[in-house]
Amino acid sequence: MSIKKDLEEIFRDVFEDNDLELFDKMSAKDIDDWDSLTHIQLILEIEKAFQVKFTLEEVMKTQNVGEFIDLLTIKIRK
Amino acid sequence: MNEKELKEALDNIEIEDYLGILKLGKRLMNTIKAFKQEKSIKIAVLGSCSIQHLISALRVYLLKYDIQADIYQGEYNGIEMDALSDGSDLYKFNPQIVLIMTYYKDIKIIPDLFAGDNDIELHLKREESRYRNLWNHINEKCQCHIFQTNFVLPSLRTLGNLEYKYKFSKNTYIQKINLHLLDSKPNNVDFIDLDFIASYVGKGKWFDNVAYFMSKQAFSLEVIGFVADTIAKMIAAHKGLVRKCLVLDLDNTLWGGIVGDLGFEGINLDPNDPIGEAYLNFQQYVLDLKNRGVILAVCSKNDLDIAKEPFIENKKMILSLDDISCFIANWDDKSSNLRQIASELNIGIDSLVFFDDNPAEREIVKRFLPEVWVVNVPEDPANYASVLAFENPFEWSYITKEDISRSQSYIQNKKRITSNLSFNDYNEYLQDLEMQAFIKYIDNDDSTRFLQLINKTNQFNLRTQRYNELQIEQFSNDKNYSLISISISDKFSEYGIVSCIILRKEKRICFIDTWVMSCRVLKRGIESLVMEKIIESATEMGCDQVVGEYIPTVKNAMVKNIYIDFGFEPVDFLEKTNCSSSEGNLYLLKDLNKIKQNPYYISKN
Numbered sequence: 001m002s003i004k005k006d007l008e009e010i011f012r013d014v015f016e017d018n019d020l021e022l023f024d025k026m027s028a029k030d031i032d033d034w035d036s037l038t039h040i041q042l043i044l045e046i047e048k049a050f051q052v053k054f055t056l057e058e059v060m061k062t063q064n065v066g067e068f069i070d071l072l073t074i075k076i077r078k
Numbered sequence: 079m080n081e082k083e084l085k086e087a088l089d090n091i092e093i094e095d096y097l098g099i100l101k102l103g104k105r106l107m108n109t110i111k112a113f114k115q116e117k118s119i120k121i122a123v124l125g126s127c128s129i130q131h132l133i134s135a136l137r138v139y140l141l142k143y144d145i146q147a148d149i150y151q152g153e154y155n156g157i158e159m160d161a162l163s164d165g166s167d168l169y170k171f172n173p174q175i176v177l178i179m180t181y182y183k184d185i186k187i188i189p190d191l192f193a194g195d196n197d198i199e200l201h202l203k204r205e206e207s208r209y210r211n212l213w214n215h216i217n218e219k220c221q222c223h224i225f226q227t228n229f230v231l232p233s234l235r236t237l238g239n240l241e242y243k244y245k246f247s248k249n250t251y252i253q254k255i256n257l258h259l260l261d262s263k264p265n266n267v268d269f270i271d272l273d274f275i276a277s278y279v280g281k282g283k284w285f286d287n288v289a290y291f292m293s294k295q296a297f298s299l300e301v302i303g304f305v306a307d308t309i310a311k312m313i314a315a316h317k318g319l320v321r322k323c324l325v326l327d328l329d330n331t332l333w334g335g336i337v338g339d340l341g342f343e344g345i346n347l348d349p350n351d352p353i354g355e356a357y358l359n360f361q362q363y364v365l366d367l368k369n370r371g372v373i374l375a376v377c378s379k380n381d382l383d384i385a386k387e388p389f390i391e392n393k394k395m396i397l398s399l400d401d402i403s404c405f406i407a408n409w410d411d412k413s414s415n416l417r418q419i420a421s422e423l424n425i426g427i428d429s430l431v432f433f434d435d436n437p438a439e440r441e442i443v444k445r446f447l448p449e450v451w452v453v454n455v456p457e458d459p460a461n462y463a464s465v466l467a468f469e470n471p472f473e474w475s476y477i478t479k480e481d482i483s484r485s486q487s488y489i490q491n492k493k494r495i496t497s498n499l500s501f502n503d504y505n506e507y508l509q510d511l512e513m514q515a516f517i518k519y520i521d522n523d524d525s526t527r528f529l530q531l532i533n534k535t536n537q538f539n540l541r542t543q544r545y546n547e548l549q550i551e552q553f554s555n556d557k558n559y560s561l562i563s564i565s566i567s568d569k570f571s572e573y574g575i576v577s578c579i580i581l582r583k584e585k586r587i588c589f590i591d592t593w594v595m596s597c598r599v600l601k602r603g604i605e606s607l608v609m610e611k612i613i614e615s616a617t618e619m620g621c622d623q624v625v626g627e628y629i630p631t632v633k634n635a636m637v638k639n640i641y642i643d644f645g646f647e648p649v650d651f652l653e654k655t656n657c658s659s660s661e662g663n664l665y666l667l668k669d670l671n672k673i674k675q676n677p678y679y680i681s682k683n
Contacts, residue, residue: 016101033104036293037130043288044299045097056288 003050003072007065010045014038024066050076079109088142089444093303096135100302103134106141118146119317122168122222124157125179127296132179135302139310144319154294161212169219175313176216178226181296182252185229193246201251202258209259213267221548223316225309227272228256230297233281265547268475270312275304278468311473318533318544321451321471322425324367325416327434328378328385328407332364332397333357334459338380342387347394354394356459361396363463368401371481372472375404375419377432382407412439413446424597426536426633431471435459478527480574505679508603513680515604516565517611520578525550527575528563531594536633538595540626540640541662545580545592558583559591560615564608566599566680573599577608581615588616590626603678609644613670622670625649629662641665645674 008022015033028034034042043059046052046068052075054062062068079087087102123129123136133149140147150171152160157178160168168176185205189198213224229252235241241249260269276284279301286298297305314320329336334346334353348354368374374397378385385407389399399405404419412434420427428449434440440452451471455462474481520528525547533544545553553559564577576599580592590612595604616624626641628634642648646665667673 014097016104037128040289040293040295040299041097041100054288056291059288059292 003069003076004065006049007046007068007072010042010049011065014042014045022065024069025064027064046072052076079105084109084141085448088138091138091142091303093307094300096299096302099135099138099306100131100299103136103138106137107134118148119175119313120148120150120171120173121175121177121313122150122152122160122171122173123177123179124152124160124168125296126155126157126181126184127179127290128154128294129179131295131299131302132305135306136309139303139306140313143310143314145310145314145317157212161215164219172220173222175316176220176222176224177309178212178224179296180227180229182229182232185252185255188248188251189246191246195245198246198251198254202254205255206258206262210262213264217264217266217548221546222266223546224267225270225312225316226259226267227270228259230273230276230281230284233285268312268316270309272305272308275301275308279304311470312475315473315475316533318536320429320474320534321431322429323373323375323403323419323423324364324431324433324472325375325377325419326364327436327439328376328380328388330435330459331433331455331462332361333388333395337388338384342384342391345388345392347388347392349394353459356462358394358396360459360462360466363466365396365401367472369482370472371477373403373423373425374401375423375430376402376406377412377415377419377434378407379409379412380407411442413443416443416447416450424537424600433462433466475533476526476530478530478574480527480530483572483574505677508679511568511570511602511679513566513568513602514683515607515680516567516683517607518563518565520550520554520561520563524563524575525554528561528578531575531578531596532580532592535594535596536631537597538600538637539631539634540590540593540637541629542631542634543592553580558619560619562611562615564604564611566602566604577604579608579612581612581619583619583621584625586621586623588612588619588621588624590624593626603676603680605640606676606678607680607682609673610675613673617670624667624670626665626667627662628665641667643674645672 004022008020011022011031012018012020015031015038020031028039039059043054047054050072052072054071058071062071084106091099091102121136121140123133125132129151133151137147137149150168150173152168160166187201187204189201193201209226216222216224231249231252235249237244237247241247244250256269256273263269276297284297284301286295286300289295289298326332329338329345334357335344337345346354347357349358364374376385382405386399386405388395389397389402404422406415406419408415412432416430416432417427420430426449427447430449431451431453432440432443433453433455434443435455440455443450444452453466453469453471456465518524529545529547529550536542550561554561560579560581562579562581563575564579565575566573573596577595578592579590582589582591593608593612595608612624616622624646626646628638628641630638642665644667646667649664649666651664
């Protein structure tokens with residue numbers, strides 16, 4: 001649960017929308033500003049907050065909120 | 079976001095806070111459209127990698143340095159497409175500045191292993207011709223200034239340390255290209271030393287492989303503030319927004335401890351003490367700045383005699399009283415003292431840089447004199463010099479011999495004021511100066527100084543028209559223009575070029591397009607000498623009337639009445655010529671013989 005909350009903070013910060021509420025299927029379709037450039041921004045912020053490093057493949061494949069949560073759950077456990 | 083919030087946000091940007099910078103950039107893009115764009119400068123950014131984020135950050139930093147920018151974003155990897163096709167969007171946009179962001183992968187062919195010098199030379203020539211072609215094309219289509227980044231040397235070294243050993247290696251070759259392009263560039267191209275910034279932040283941090291493969295970013299988003307800051311400073315300098323004077327505090331700034339308590343011998347300047355050495359190191363850096371033309375001033379809360387004592391009596395001091403152009407020590411508040419310094423040196427408050435270890439003093443200056451650049455002085459004197467060097471308030475477009483002798487001549491000026499008292503009247507004093515003037519039509523040798531004076535002068539500037547190298551070159555090849563420079567020397571110093579004039583012939587009228595003068599030589603009768611030259615040139619050009627114009631700005635009120643004083647008459651508009659302008663006031667001298675001249679004491683050469 002806390003991963004989702006922390007992630008929500010980051011999304012709100014990057015997309016500058018304090019009312020943003022995450023749901024698992026949420027993807028670039030649902031947020032106007034979410035493009036390949038903000039995607040990198042998002043990745044950098046998440047890496048910093050959770051102290052993890054994503055591989056290129058992970059960055060490419062992680063396209064919605066649920067996938068981010070799954071990935072982070074695995075990476076943090078390691 | 080209102081103006082106050084924006085100002086505060088810009089003041090508080092942290093160069094490493096890339097997310098904050100990008101967010102502010104995004105908000106600016108939305109609010110900036112609401113601002114009137116009259117004064118904005120048109121900048122086109124072209125790049126072989128993605129430039130979207132850079133533009134966002136650049137917008138922030140340009141505004142931080144008071145530049146409103148209208149920015150054109152080139153297509154991804156579209157440098158050639160934009161620059162080489164005549165009807166491209168780039169040329170429709172008609173930029174004043176083109177910024178070309180290069181990347182080492184733009185270099186497609188590198189010399190083979192064991193290539194000889196001749197072969198490497200051929201490769202270099204090919205890269206040169208590629209960029210020459212680009213620059214020429216851009217210059218033909220629009221009169222703009224070009225900034226181009228040098229190549230950042232990649233950290234992927236095939237040969238390891240051998241890259242440095244062999245001249246044919248890729249890294250050595252790229253270094254050579256950087257130097258080669260620098261040698262072969264035309265005047266209106268300036269290089270941005272991006273490789274320095276990459277080294278400064280560290281190449282391990284600079285290159286972000288994931289970001290490159292994902293979205294073709296030439297450098298990590300984390301360093302975007304560093305890049306934008308550097309570029310914005312260079313553009314600001316190009317627009318003539320330059321800082322000229324470093325104002326220094328004394329206690330715990332130039333030396334350790336408080337001279338009022340410890341005495342001139344008790345302050346810490348001990349080369350054998352690490353802290354003393356740090357202060358000496360800072361003094362040396364400050365002296366180096368002075369030697370490149372930065373004017374030094376002191377502003378200290380102290381009794382004047384006590385404050386001066388270390389400069390006179392303490393042998394360990396690196397700076398001497400002669401290095402300081404304006405020395406103020408009293409118990410008044412620093413913001414009024416800074417005003418005093420600006421007025422004594424005859425420079426704008428916005429050309430001051432303030433360096434004080436006391437955060438409270440810095441806050442006061444920031445609050446009451448927001449135009450002053452306040453250095454974010456670190457707590458530790460060990461880092462004084464490197465922080466000042468990194469903030470780099472003195473980013474100029476060029477240095478000239480005049481700059482270097484300038485800080486010297488300010489000091490001479492001060493001496494002159496003190497010796498002034500022994501004369502019966504001012505004219506006697508002027509005669510005693512033995513001033514000499516050298517008047518000439520400009521040539522290549524002095525075009526740099528000509529350009530600098532036109533673009534940097536704010537106070538004695540009748541129309542504040544800014545021109546670039548290409549325009550000046552064009553004018554000097556045009557029969558209808560006369561470009562004149564006046565150099566002055568006196569028995570104390572050599573001032574170099576202090577006044578520039580551009581005259582344009584409009585049928586039988588001679589229009590004073592530009593008249594600027596350095597404030598260092600005000601009240602010396604040079605105006606009269608210049609006016610005499612204007613009349614003389616007007617006659618040579620076959621004109622029988624002269625028209626001048628005064629376009630008011632916040633800084634040039636001092637020349638408001640100059641044409642009236644010379645006997646010109648105000649006129650509303652002039653038919654038959656292109657002289658009319660809605661911005662300024664026009665003045666006509668109907669009869670060249672009716673000029674009202676004051677005597678001057680300058681011999682002409």
